[in-house]
Amino acid sequence: MKPSLPRVAASVVVSKASLQKVFDNMRVSGFSLVGPTVREGAIVLDELTQMSELPVGWSDLQAPGGYRLERTREPQYFAYSCGPQSWKKYLLPARLKLFSVEKENGNWRVQPAQNLVPRYAFIGVRACELSAIAIQDRVFMTGEFRDPHYARRREPIFILAVQCTQSASTCFCVSMKTGPRAAGGFDLALTELPDTFVVEVGSEAGSEMLRDTAWAPATAFDLGRATQACQRAGREMQRQMRTDDLPGLLYNNLEHPRWDEVATRCLSCANCTQVCPTCFCVNVEDHSNLKATAAERTRVWDSCFALDFSHVHGGNIRPTIRSRYRQWLTHKLASWIDQFGVSGCVGCGRCITWCPVGIDLTEEVQAIRDKAIK
Amino acid sequence: MSIAIPTLDRRSMLDPMLPHAAVIQGINPEANGISTFSLEFVDPAEAAAYRFSPGQFNMLYLPGFGEVAISLSSDPGEPQVLGHTIRCAGSVTRALGRLRVGDLVGVRGPYGSAWPLERAQGKNLVLAAGGIGVAPLRPVILSVLRQRDQYGRVLLLYGARMPADLLYHEEIGRWRQGGIEVHITVDLADENWKGQVGVVPQLFYRIRVDPKQTLVMTCGPEIMMRFVIYEALARRIPKESIFISMERNMKCAVGFCGHCQFGPTFICKQGPVLNFAVIEPFFGKEDF
Numbered sequence: 303m304k305p306s307l308p309r310v311a312a313s314v315v316v317s318k319a320s321l322q323k324v325f326d327n328m329r330v331s332g333f334s335l336v337g338p339t340v341r342e343g344a345i346v347l348d349e350l351t352q353m354s355e356l357p358v359g360w361s362d363l364q365a366p367g368g369y370r371l372e373r374t375r376e377p378q379y380f381a382y383s384c385g386p387q388s389w390k391k392y393l394l395p396a397r398l399k400l401f402s403v404e405k406e407n408g409n410w411r412v413q414p415a416q417n418l419v420p421r422y423a424f425i426g427v428r429a430c431e432l433s434a435i436a437i438q439d440r441v442f443m444t445g446e447f448r449d450p451h452y453a454r455r456r457e458p459i460f461i462l463a464v465q466c467t468q469s470a471s472t473c474f475c476v477s478m479k480t481g482p483r484a485a486g487g488f489d490l491a492l493t494e495l496p497d498t499f500v501v502e503v504g505s506e507a508g509s510e511m512l513r514d515t516a517w518a519p520a521t522a523f524d525l526g527r528a529t530q531a532c533q534r535a536g537r538e539m540q541r542q543m544r545t546d547d548l549p550g551l552l553y554n555n556l557e558h559p560r561w562d563e564v565a566t567r568c569l570s571c572a573n574c575t576q577v578c579p580t581c582f583c584v585n586v587e588d589h590s591n592l593k594a595t596a597a598e599r600t601r602v603w604d605s606c607f608a609l610d611f612s613h614v615h616g617g618n619i620r621p622t623i624r625s626r627y628r629q630w631l632t633h634k635l636a637s638w639i640d641q642f643g644v645s646g647c648v649g650c651g652r653c654i655t656w657c658p659v660g661i662d663l664t665e666e667v668q669a670i671r672d673k674a675i676k
Numbered sequence: 677m678s679i680a681i682p683t684l685d686r687r688s689m690l691d692p693m694l695p696h697a698a699v700i701q702g703i704n705p706e707a708n709g710i711s712t713f714s715l716e717f718v719d720p721a722e723a724a725a726y727r728f729s730p731g732q733f734n735m736l737y738l739p740g741f742g743e744v745a746i747s748l749s750s751d752p753g754e755p756q757v758l759g760h761t762i763r764c765a766g767s768v769t770r771a772l773g774r775l776r777v778g779d780l781v782g783v784r785g786p787y788g789s790a791w792p793l794e795r796a797q798g799k800n801l802v803l804a805a806g807g808i809g810v811a812p813l814r815p816v817i818l819s820v821l822r823q824r825d826q827y828g829r830v831l832l833l834y835g836a837r838m839p840a841d842l843l844y845h846e847e848i849g850r851w852r853q854g855g856i857e858v859h860i861t862v863d864l865a866d867e868n869w870k871g872q873v874g875v876v877p878q879l880f881y882r883i884r885v886d887p888k889q890t891l892v893m894t895c896g897p898e899i900m901m902r903f904v905i906y907e908a909l910a911r912r913i914p915k916e917s918i919f920i921s922m923e924r925n926m927k928c929a930v931g932f933c934g935h936c937q938f939g940p941t942f943i944c945k946q947g948p949v950l951n952f953a954v955i956e957p958f959f960g961k962e963d964f
Binding site: 400401403405408409410412414441442445446447448449450553556557582583584585586588589590594596597599601604606611612613614615619620621622624625628629632633636637640641 | 690691692693694695696697718739740741742743765766780782923924925927928930931932933934935937939940942945957958961962963964
């Protein structure tokens with residue numbers, strides 16, 4: 303007799319329609335579902351209840367400085383690559399109240415913010431994005447200090463990953479060794495085939511969400527098709543970046559003429575840092591009431607491209623676009639490794655797509671490498 | 677050369693961004709626009725548990741205004757009183773400057789690395805300070821005075837813009853009596869000034885150092901520290917024996933906000949006190 307639930311590490315097939323049952327199981331288990339959906343001409347992340355809210359029948363065309371949606375021939379659910387938003391939208395909210403202070407009888411009452419934190423189920427997380435989440439985990443949860451706001455959001459999440467079966471022209475996860483296939487770090491991972499989903503079970507919780515779906519063990523044929531579909535995404539990848547001794551290359555070329563050249567194109571608009579799934583820089587804002595008897599602090603996303611990001615009395619440390627672009631790229635690809643033991647780039651290509659002037663970091667790195675000092 | 681980073685108490689570990697109220701016990705005007713604020717935690721348990729090392733800093737918070745990273749300038753041997761020498765320069769420090777004794781200030785910390793006092797034992801010390809950069813070095817001086825016999829020669833090379841800008845004026849006599857050789861210079865003298873005129877690195881020409889037995893600790897404007905380092909290296913003091921205290925924009929002090937990065941370094945975590953040998957590839961790079 304077939305067991306009622308697949309074991310962990312098993313691969314099963316479910317019909318496409320069964321995904322709704324998985325959604326329902328998650329909701330009954332108390333998860334708030336967030337995943338891709340079409341809004342205003344882009345695939346963004348938002349709350350979902352029905353699988354029909356997924357971008358069914360949509361794909362995306364991405365290029366440096368370009369993004370548009372187009373219809374697919376078949377009604378596929380996951381026939382697109384990463385959109386402008388990443389999961390940091392939920393794990394590191396763009397605005398978050400930290401605490402409030404009330405002055406009472408000559409003393410202060412400091413109240414940590416009572417932010418309501420849902421238990422999120424992330425639907426459609428790609429391999430590069432799993433790596434991005436793991437990178438932010440290192441920043442906020444494994445150092446000397448731990449960010450309780452991040453940890454409270456991060457720890458209970460359920461991850462339904464999707465294995466990529468196509469790549470955008472801006473993707474380069476193969477170079478960064480983060481994809482296209484997610485090997486772990488998920489509760490469930492879907493591979494979409496024309497007629498069915500092949501599902502890898504990554505955890506007990508993942509298995510539980512397959513309850514009452516008409517799952518069947520995946521056959522060798524199904525697994526072969528899934529593997530091939532994913533391999534095709536890797537094979538088709540158009541962009542690449544050589545990563546050998548990247549920190550040394552950038553550290554030794556801090557005065558490379560390419561920084562001046564890229565500064566003539568870069569608008570310092572900060573788009574790249576806002577769409578980057580690993581960029582974590584934040585600022586704080588302070589507000590008080592008019593009588594100055596109560597105040598609060600809010601944490602907001604910031605960017606190293608902002609002029610006053612480096613402000614100290616007497617001026618800004620990085621007053622030029624050249625110095626700010628250099629800071630961003632050297633942090634992402636070099637000093638990140640010194641700081642966290644891993645590159646800050648996962649190869650998702652968002653910064654290339656969403657750069658209004660189409661600056662491509664893989665091209666910038668290559669230009670520096672071509673005329674490197676050392 | 678790694679620098680010991682003192683471990684933090686559990687209190688700060690829970691939510692490292694929460695401030696803890698402290699009372700202003702004293703405000704000592706030091707110079708025009710600069711005062712030393714003595715703070716004490718409202719909660720006696722917090723006051724009793726607080727320890728810091730010379731070179732570390734606190735985040736000082738004023739509700740509605742914001743937070744600033746300020747070095748501790750007081751005696752680590754008396755950690756119940758947190759001394760901060762503050763120049764009213766920005767919106768938060770100007771608001772601090774309007775406070776009076778008995779008012780509250782939010783405090784969290786201490787953060788960052790410390791001056792390598794243990795390594796300095798038995799050695800000669802050159803402390804080179806410019807302007808308010810003498811504040812993070814004052815805990816070193818006070819620690820040395822507590823155990824003067826543990827150290828060799830201790831020299832303070834200290835400069836300010838004008839004679840009226842010299843901090844800790846009344847104490848310097850006591851420091852000299854305690855066995856610290858103090859050399860002072862000003863950029864701009866007035867008619868009463870009988871001392872050296874010029875920048876801090878020039879004071880190296882007034883002293884003799886044994887390069888193998890000397891540690892240099894310097895804090896001040898980066899351009900000053902750069903030339904202090906040149907003078908030290910010119911006297912064959914090894915890079916590994918030179919320590920600097922750096923300043924960067926800082927919003928969290930716990931490595932989350934990204935603002936204080938200096939190459940691979942977070943000034944709030946591996947700094948503010950850094951070994952020159954470690955940061956040499958990046959130090960002095962334009963707009964870095």
